[in-house]
Amino acid sequence: MTLAFIAVVFGLFLLVWSADRFIEGSAVTARHFGMPPLLIGMVIIGFGTSAPELVVSALAASQGNPGLALGNAYGSNITNIALILGITAIISPIIVSSQVLRKELPILTIVTAIAAWQIWDGEITRFEGVILLVVLAGLMSWTIYQGMKTEPDNFSSAMEQELDISTLSTKMALFWLVFGLILLVVSSRMLVWGAVEIAQGFGISDMIIGLTVVAVGTSLPELASSVIAARKGEHDIALGNIIGSNLFNTLAVVGIAGVIHPMTVGPEVFSRDMMVMAALTVSLFVLGYSVRNRQRRINRYEGAALLACYIGYTAYLISTIFA
Numbered sequence: 001m002t003l004a005f006i007a008v009v010f011g012l013f014l015l016v017w018s019a020d021r022f023i024e025g026s027a028v029t030a031r032h033f034g035m036p037p038l039l040i041g042m043v044i045i046g047f048g049t050s051a052p053e054l055v056v057s058a059l060a061a062s063q064g065n066p067g068l069a070l071g072n073a074y075g076s077n078i079t080n081i082a083l084i085l086g087i088t089a090i091i092s093p094i095i096v097s098s099q100v101l102r103k104e105l106p107i108l109t110i111v112t113a114i115a116a117w118q119i120w121d122g123e124i125t126r127f128e129g130v131i132l133l134v135v136l137a138g139l140m141s142w143t144i145y146q147g148m149k150t151e152p153d154n155f156s157s158a159m160e161q162e163l164d165i166s167t168l169s170t171k172m173a174l175f176w177l178v179f180g181l182i183l184l185v186v187s188s189r190m191l192v193w194g195a196v197e198i199a200q201g202f203g204i205s206d207m208i209i210g211l212t213v214v215a216v217g218t219s220l221p222e223l224a225s226s227v228i229a230a231r232k233g234e235h236d237i238a239l240g241n242i243i244g245s246n247l248f249n250t251l252a253v254v255g256i257a258g259v260i261h262p263m264t265v266g267p268e269v270f271s272r273d274m275m276v277m278a279a280l281t282v283s284l285f286v287l288g289y290s291v292r293n294r295q296r297r298i299n300r301y302e303g304a305a306l307l308a309c310y311i312g313y314t315a316y317l318i319s320t321i322f323a
Contacts, residue, residue: 001201007194012217014187015052019221022051022180028173050076050248052218055188057257060210065196066263070124071210072218073253074273077246078211079219081280082310084226088238089303092230096239096298104243105285107139112281115250119270129258136251191217204321207265211273212317219245246281276313280306 053076057069088094096105114135118128195214199206222245229238257263283306287298 001197004194004197004201007190008198008213008217011187011189011191011194012220014183015056015191015218016220016224018180018183018187019052020224021176022184023221025173025176025178025180028170029177050222050245050253051184052188052221053245053249053253054256055184056191056214056218057253058260059185059188059192060196060206061257061261061263063192063196064261065192065206066257066261067205067207067265068192068195068199068210068214069257069261070254070263070265070269071207071273072214073249073257074269074277075211075215076219076249076253077277078273078280078313079215079310080222080242080245080249081284082306082313083216084219084223085239085242085284085298086303086306086308086310087223088226088230089298090300090307091227092233093300093303094230094239094298104247108243108247109281109285111135111139111247111250112278115254116270116274116278119265119274122267122270123262123264124254124258125262126259129255129262132251132255132258136248136255139247139251207269208317208321212314242284272316276309280309 053072057072060066060069060072085094114132118124118132191214195209196206198204199209222241226238226241229241287302
């Protein structure tokens with residue numbers, strides 16, 4: 001059991017560090033090949049921060065642990081909105097000003113509704129996994145099309161400034177792109193093994209482990225990038241990280257895991273976890289389009305409310321362990 005705890009802690013540390021190297025290498029490489037800053041922010045960085053969730057869930061599904069795979073994806077979405085966005089808004093109120101981000105908020109709500117519909121019967125089949133991946137492909141195509149024809153806005157300008165700061169050469173960027181991906185796989189294997197061992201040792205479902213420890217650990221890249229962006233006043237990057245990550249988690253992470261191994265889960269996943277995820281997603285949509293604030297601001301009080309929701313949800317999960 002001690003070895004399992006060490007594997008989880010070291011695996012999470014290595015996972016977050018390698019993800020950061022992988023994202024930076026990917027962004028600089030994409031910039032070298034002429035990808036616009038807006039697309040690098042929305043696609044490479046926004047989705048790249050979900051690389052830990054993708055690798056962990058894919059490995060968990062391939063090893064026959066669907067609860068860990070699904071819990072990691074849904075738990076990360078809950079963590080992103082309630083914990084990370086809550087902390088970020090408390091540090092610096094988030095002004096939703098980018099046209100691109102405002103268009104993606106309702107899309108995230110629709111995608112969440114699709115996920116709820118799929119999990120209604122307690123399983124995600126391979127066909128449903130394929131549907132999620134098809135929706136992702138369509139969304140990516142739409143994002144690229146919109147990004148190419150839209151005039152630069154606050155988000156793309158902030159993203160260009162971030163890329164200009166990087167001193168990483170193209171050669172080193174390619175190295176970290178490849179080596180970072182390898183480390184992602186290695187650290188994910190350690191994390192999945194340790195999490196499964198702990199769950200079995202304490203008689204806890206792998207779903208609960210995925211929703212809590214693994215979800216928070218794999219969401220650390222989003223926490224770091226969003227907090228840093230908020231402190232710099234780059235609100236669109238902070239919100240863009242959350243939106244991009246949640247879209248990727250719901251479509252790619254669950255989709256790939258479902259294709260690898262169909263997932264059957266208990267009814268509580270829909271009534272408890274999916275409902276919490278859906279409610280938080282709708283709240284994000286409402287906060288982003290608040291009619292009371294023409295600047296569409298997520299203020300500190302609303303951030304504190306989101307954080308309180310996360311604490312309450314996590315406390316409830318812990319209480320079910322000892323029930």
